[in-house]
Structures are given as C-alpha cells and as structure tokens.
Amino acid sequence: xxxxxIEIQLIASLVAIACAIPGTFLVLRKMAMISDAISHSILPGxxxxxxxxxxxxxxxxxxxxxxxxxxxxxxxxxxxxxxxxKEDTAIGLVFPALFSIGVIMIAKNANDIHLDVDAVLLGELxxxxxxxxxxxxxxxxxxxxxxxxxILMATIGLLxxxxxxxxxxxxxVGLAASLGFxxxxxxYGLMTVASVTTxxxxxxxxxILVVALMIAPAASAYLLTTDLKKMLGLAIVFGxxxxxxxxxxxHWLDAxxxxxxxxxxxxxxxxxxxxxxxxxxxxxxxxxxxxxxEVSLLTFxxxxxxxxxxxxxxxxxxxEHINWQKVRAKTVLDLALKNNMIVIDKKIxxxxxxxxxxxxxxxxxxxxxEDAQIEDMKDDFFLFxx
Amino acid sequence: MDKKLAVQIDDLTVAYNYKPVLWDxxxxxxxxxxxxxxxxxxxxxSTLIKATLGILKPIAGSVSIYGKPYNKQRSxxxxxxxxxxxxxxxxxxxxxxxxxxxxxxxxxxKRPGLKEKKAALEALEKVGMLPFKxxxxxxxxxxxxxxxxxxxxxxxxxxxxxxxxxxxGVDATTEIAIINILKELRKAGKTVIVVHHDLQTVPEYFDWxxxxxxxxxxxxxxxxxxxxDNLTKTxxxxxxxSIQE
Numbered sequence: 270x271x272x273x274x275i276e277i278q279l280i281a282s283l284v285a286i287a288c289a290i291p292g293t294f295l296v297l298r299k300m301a302m303i304s305d306a307i308s309h310s311i312l313p314g315x316x317x318x319x320x321x322x323x324x325x326x327x328x329x330x331x332x333x334x335x336x337x338x339x340x341x342x343x344x345x346x347x348x349x350x351x352x353x354x355k356e357d358t359a360i361g362l363v364f365p366a367l368f369s370i371g372v373i374m375i376a377k378n379a380n381d382i383h384l385d386v387d388a389v390l391l392g393e394l395x396x397x398x399x400x401x402x403x404x405x406x407x408x409x410x411x412x413x414x415x416x417x418x419x420i421l422m423a424t425i426g427l428l429x430x431x432x433x434x435x436x437x438x439x440x441x442v443g444l445a446a447s448l449g450f451x452x453x454x455x456x457y458g459l460m461t462v463a464s465v466t467t468x469x470x471x472x473x474x475x476x477i478l479v480v481a482l483m484i485a486p487a488a489s490a491y492l493l494t495t496d497l498k499k500m501l502g503l504a505i506v507f508g509x510x511x512x513x514x515x516x517x518x519x520h521w522l523d524a525x526x527x528x529x530x531x532x533x534x535x536x537x538x539x540x541x542x543x544x545x546x547x548x549x550x551x552x553x554x555x556x557x558x559x560x561x562x563e564v565s566l567l568t569f570x571x572x573x574x575x576x577x578x579x580x581x582x583x584x585x586x587x588x589e590h591i592n593w594q595k596v597r598a599k600t601v602l603d604l605a606l607k608n609n610m611i612v613i614d615k616k617i618x619x620x621x622x623x624x625x626x627x628x629x630x631x632x633x634x635x636x637x638x639e640d641a642q643i644e645d646m647k648d649d650f651f652l653f654x655x
Numbered sequence: 656m657d658k659k660l661a662v663q664i665d666d667l668t669v670a671y672n673y674k675p676v677l678w679d680x681x682x683x684x685x686x687x688x689x690x691x692x693x694x695x696x697x698x699x700x701s702t703l704i705k706a707t708l709g710i711l712k713p714i715a716g717s718v719s720i721y722g723k724p725y726n727k728q729r730s731x732x733x734x735x736x737x738x739x740x741x742x743x744x745x746x747x748x749x750x751x752x753x754x755x756x757x758x759x760x761x762x763x764x765k766r767p768g769l770k771e772k773k774a775a776l777e778a779l780e781k782v783g784m785l786p787f788k789x790x791x792x793x794x795x796x797x798x799x800x801x802x803x804x805x806x807x808x809x810x811x812x813x814x815x816x817x818x819x820x821x822x823x824g825v826d827a828t829t830e831i832a833i834i835n836i837l838k839e840l841r842k843a844g845k846t847v848i849v850v851h852h853d854l855q856t857v858p859e860y861f862d863w864x865x866x867x868x869x870x871x872x873x874x875x876x877x878x879x880x881x882x883x884d885n886l887t888k889t890x891x892x893x894x895x896x897s898i899q900e
C-alpha cells in the first residue's frame with residue numbers, strides 16, 4: 270500500500286463515521302429521505318460558495334452550502350405545513366428545484382470553474398490525495414482529510430454532549446418538549462450536522478454515496494440491535510467496513526471507488542436483511558412456521574383434553590377429524606411426544622400430566638392475556654412471544 | 656373549597672390552521688384532585704394538555720401552575736403522552752424509557768447517574784415491571800408499555816400529573832393497577848389530571864371532572880356535576896349513564 274492508498278481509505282473511513290452518526294438518528298426519526306434532499310439541494314450552495322471563495326475546500330463554502338441544506342429542510346416543512354401536500358411530495362418538489370438551479374449555474378459558468386456534474390454526483394475519491402494542505406511550507410496531508418476530520422470531531426463532540434437530548438426528542442417529542450428540551454432546536458441542530466457532513470463528504474464521495482453512507486449502515490444496524498448505543502457503534506463499523514472493502518473492490522475492478530463502496534453497502538444490507546437473528550427475513554419466516562406448528566399443537570392438545578372417549582383419541586382418527594395433512598399431523602404428534610405432553614398406548618393418544626397442565630396454562634393465557642405466569646414457557650414456545 | 660389552585664387556565668384558545676380546537680377555555684383545577692377530562696373525539700382533550708404544557712402554542716390565553724407560568728414550574732409537572740404517540744420499535748429498554756423521566760431535573764448535557772437509576776428501578780417496582788426492566792420496549796404488551804409510561808411519570812416525582820388516555824388499550828388488571836397508583840398519588844396530596852374515555856368508570860375512579868367539547872361545558876366535583884344534563888350538552892345526544900354508588 271502506498272501513502273495515497275492509505276490516505277484514500279482513511280478519508281473514506283472518516284466520511285463513513287461522520288455520516289453514520291447523523292444517519293442513525295435520521296433513520297430512527299423516519300427522515301431518511303431528507304438526507305437525499307439535502308445532498309442534492311446543497312449544489313447551488315456549493316456553486317455560489319465556489320464563486321466567492323474559488324476553493325472547493327474552503328470552510329466558508331462548506332458553511333454556505335450547509336445553509337442551503339438547512340433551507341431545504343425549512344422549505345420542505347413549510348410546504349408540508351400548508352396541509353396541501355404530504356411530506357414525501359414536498360421533498361420531491363424542493364430538492365430537484367434547488368439542484369437544477371445548481372446544474373444551470375454550473376453549465377452557465379462551465380468555462381470559468383472546474384466543477385462538473387459528474388464529480389458532484391459521484392465524487393472522486395481517487396483525486397483527494399492530490400489536493401494537499403500546506404501550512405508554512407510543510408505538507409500536513411490531504412485537505413479533504415482535514416476537513417472531514419474536523420467535521421467528525423465536531424459531530425462526535427455534539428453527540429457526546431447531547432446524546433440524552435437527541436434520544437429523548439427522537440423517541441418522545443411530547444415529553445421532550447414538556448421537560449423543556451426544545452425539540453425544534455435539536456431537530457435543526459441535527460439537520461445542520463447532517464448538512465455540514467454532507468457538504469464535507471460531497472467532494473470526496475459525491476451526492477449519491479453520501480446518502481448511502483448515512484442510511485444503509487444505520488438501517489443495517491437497526492436490524493441487529495435493540496440498543497441505541499450499539500446501533501450507533503454497529504452503523505460506524507458497517508460504514509468503515511464498506512469504505513475500506515469498497516476501496517479494494519474498486520482497486521480490483523479498476524472502477525469508481527464511490528460506486529464500489531455503495532455496492533458493498535447494498536450487499537451488506539441485503540445479507541443482514543436476510544440473516545439478522547431476530548428481525549431478518551429468514552428468522553421471521555422460521556418463527557412464523559414455528560408459531561403455526563405450535564398453534565396446531567395447542568389445538569391438538571385441547572382436542573385431547575376435551576375428549577375422554579377413545580374413539581376421538583385414536584391416532585388415525587386425529588388425521589381425518591382435525592382435518593390435517595399427514596405431514597402436519599406427524600410433526601405435531603412428534604413435537605408433543607418430544608415434550609412429554611402425550612403418551613401413545615395402542616394407538617390411543619392421551620395427555621400426560623405435564624401436557625394437561627401446559628394446555629390449561631396456555632388457554633388461560635390466551636383468554637386473560639396475562640403475562641406473569643407464562644414467563645417460563647416463553648423460552649420454549651414462540652407462540653407466547655407476542 | 657379554599658384549597659390552593661394547582662392549575663389555572665385563562666381564556667385559552669388553540670387553533671390548527673386557523674380552525675379553533677379549543678375555544679376560550681377558563682379552567683381552575685384545585686390541588687389534590689383526581690380529575691377526568693371527558694368529551695367526544697376531537698373535543699380538544701389532548702390539545703388542552705399539550706397547550707397547558709407548552710407543547711403547543713395557544714393563539715390566546717395563559718396558563719399558570721401554582722401561580723407561575725409553566726416554563727418556570729416544569730419540575731412540578733409530569734406528563735404521560737398517549738401511548739400511540741411514540742415509536743415502540745425504538746431501540747431501547749424499559750429501564751431506559753423510565754430513566755427519561757429524570758432528564759427534566761438533570762437539565763441539558765448532564766447524564767443520569769446511580770441516583771437516577773435507583774429512582775427508575777423503584778418506579779418500575781411500583782408499577783410491577785421490575786422483572787421486565789431490560790426488555791426491549793417492543794417486546795412488551797400494550798398494558799406493560801402503559802405501565803412503563805406511568806413509571807416514567809412517577810420518577811419525575813412531580814406535584815401535578817397530566818396523563819393522556821392512560822387506560823387506552825390496556826387489560827383489566829393493568830387498568831386497576833394504574834388507577835390504584837393514581838389514587839395513591841391523590842392521597843399523597845398530588846393533583847392528577849387524566850384524559851378519559853370510559854364514562855362508566857368516571858364516578859368510580861375520579862372525584863373531579865371536566866366536560867370539554869371545544870368549549871368548556873362544566874367542571875367540578877363528580878358527585879355534583881356528573882349528570883345526564885352535562886353529558887348531553889357535551890356529547891350532543893341524549894346520554895344516560897347509570898351512576899354506580
């Protein structure tokens with residue numbers, strides 16, 4: 270690895286962390302689309318900032334562009350508040366309008382500035398190491414690294430200071446307001462951080478990947494944990510993992526770094542969506558299948574409890590009478606046997622003491638919906654996991 | 656009654672998009688009552704609480720809590736929002752939600768410490784939810800979620816409790832558990848204000864009642880004003896409730 274490669278991976282990783290932090294809260298606030306809007310509508314801000322500063326890495330440009338991001342949020346909210354259109358429509362109206370103003374401004378001044386639409390949409394991480402920050406003649410590293418590094422430090426500082434406030438205003442706006450934590454202030458604070466991060470990352474990874482880096486790691490983490498701090502941590506890990514492996518994928522394919530990182534993010538989400546232990550698609554399907562079996566088991570046990578006559582409890586009879594297919598009947602019978610809930614004597618099925626007790630408890634639970642006495646059963650049976 | 660006034664609301668008017676939802680409300684709530692706010696859907700019951708707590712801005716009128724504006728008296732007030740107003744899939748545990756009740760007294764930036772955690776555990780114990788303290792909140796039943804909300808209000812250790820439909824979607828056992836805790840609070844001299852839907856239980860649960868339908872219809876002791884006349888005025892149809900002794 271040469272030093273340019275290390276620098277690119279470092280920049281990509283810092284961008285990923287800086288995006289994952291506001292991204293986690295955007296996902297929890299169901300505002301993922303807002304990051305898409307911000308990432309596009311900061312374009313006119315960047316262009317105007319560039320006219321003024323002539324430097325894509327100037328802090329003034331970043332602030333100006335971030336301001337356009339916050340204006341986007343305000344405009345979306347204003348349009349939505351009229352009650353004439355819904356939020357998604359408002360977003361769809363605002364950001365193309367602002368973005369197209371930016372596109373026209375670039376086209377009109379194409380001769381004077383080296384800003385092209387491709388670079389804005391897709392970024393060019395590979396060129397980041399060429400633009401160096403020189404302080405009194407000493408090369409201290411790529412400018413992008415310093416910019417995203419400063420933004421990340423500020424973001425982490427704010428996160429640590431206002432973690433509690435962010436949490437309460439995300440979970441329960443009403444309580445936050447009644448306790449005096451201004452939810453509006455926190456909302457616009459978060460929007461500002463998201464905007465500044467977007468601008469800071471823009472140059473390196475472009476408008477589209479910024480959105481992917483904000484949303485995909487947080488959405489993946491959301492499927493894996495039920496703890497906000499862990500969700501933040503996982504989102505950061507996923508972001509950095511995708512940044513680094515995306516870089517090497519691009520290296521190997523000789524393709525766009527931004528595109529490769531986004532592809533990895535997508536694949537990562539897909540894998541987690543399928544295989545997450547409790548919220549994943551496969552786990553959910555498995556659980557539903559288990560639940561079906563257990564409802565059948567309960568139906569069967571109840572049938573035994575209600576019928577003392579042997580005719581009703583004959584193995585062959587069960588099949589035709591409860592109207593189950595052979596396979597299902599066998600599964601249920603095996604499950605009941607395995608749990609010592611029934612005994613089969615000369616093809617006559619009867620409940621054991623344990624089976625009898627279980628059936629009463631389960632029925633009690635279903636009727637009263639009271640949780641206390643069922644706690645022990647929950648581990649063994651999905652049915653009671655609500 | 657020459658009791659102190661816990662809450663005084665004067666000429667309160669609240670509008671959504673210029674359509675009034677609360678119209679010129681004057682309301683005095685004496686200290687130490689357990690009060691129900693009743694009225695049809697859209698009567699502005701939740702809005703009344705939200706405007707009182709500064710969550711919504713009224714277009715006219717004022718609210719005072721023990722004689723001072725709400726924002727000076729936050730520490731005296733606890734609030735239980737409607738259960739449906741939050742996302743129960745939020746990645747957090749029962750204990751953590753209860754801890755949020757301590758955020759008000761902590762103020763900005765400071766984090767809850769051991770003392771706050773102890774208070775939260777005590778509140779969980781009080782509502783019978785201690786065994787569930789580490790459970791993710793989406794894994795709780797509706798009744799358990801409501802108990803968590805109640806515990807969060809208890810941990811605020813306030814003088815006045817505002818509760819928005821605490822009995823909505825809870826099982827009978829939880830309803831009894833909640834009302835017993837509310838009655839205990841009243842015994843301890845606290846004022847409890849509850850948005851309530853089930854008219855049958857008003858006389859059994861509450862000693863004070865406010866009828867609301869955009870305007871205030873009546874307010875006072877249940878035994879004096881909880882009658883067919885006021886119910887008819889509030890609900891607009893001929894209402895008959897059998898008042899149990």
